[in-house]
Amino acid sequence: MEARIVERTVGGGFYPARQLRREELLQFFTGPAAALSEEQRRAAVRLVASRDLVTVMTAPAGAGKTTSLAAAVAVWSGQHTDIVALAPSARAAAELAAATGAQGQTVARWLFKEANDPTPVLRPRDAGYFRGEVIIVDEASMLATADLDRLTRYVATHRARLVLVGTPARSVRSTHRAACSNTSS
Numbered sequence: 464m465e466a467r468i469v470e471r472t473v474g475g476g477f478y479p480a481r482q483l484r485r486e487e488l489l490q491f492f493t494g495p496a497a498a499l500s501e502e503q504r505r506a507a508v509r510l511v512a513s514r515d516l517v518t519v520m521t522a523p524a525g526a527g528k529t530t531s532l533a534a535a536v537a538v539w540s541g542q543h544t545d546i547v548a549l550a551p552s553a554r555a556a557a558e559l560a561a562a563t564g565a566q567g568q569t570v571a572r573w574l575f576k577e578a579n580d581p582t583p584v585l586r587p588r589d590a591g592y593f594r595g596e597v598i599i600v601d602e603a604s605m606l607a608t609a610d611l612d613r614l615t616r617y618v619a620t621h622r623a624r625l626v627l628v629g630t631p632a633r634s635v636r637s638t639h640r641a642a643c644s645n646t647s648s
Contacts, residue, residue, distance in 0.1 A: 478514035596623035603627035
């Protein structure tokens, strides 16, 4: 499975970033996005400009990943892009949905619906590799390998994009150690 994931991601997925139009860029400096830090704005612009099959965004807890995602989702929505917001747990999916305005659900539920519904989950398009659909997975480090395999197969088959969001492993371990040491006190 891991070899298939790497093969799909590397073999079918790296493209030069597209140049954003002036109107798209302005959206990162107005409205709610005006409050973004420079790093958050840069991350959001990179997400929207990317044409890669899989894009990964990592940062420590509290760095503003969800805030950056919300800004990117606002631009994608303005482009009439279909967005699916997923997370391993229902609570994380609800938080992602509340922060971004995209409909959130668990990875397991979405994969079940995708496997058992003969109609496409995302609307079809004809031209180009990247059709415009974006599947966001928050807390991606919690994904089972089998689920990541199914997600990468889906985006490769349907010419969609997958955005994996999470906390670097070192920060997760540090947080876990701190939580464990606080619990034992």
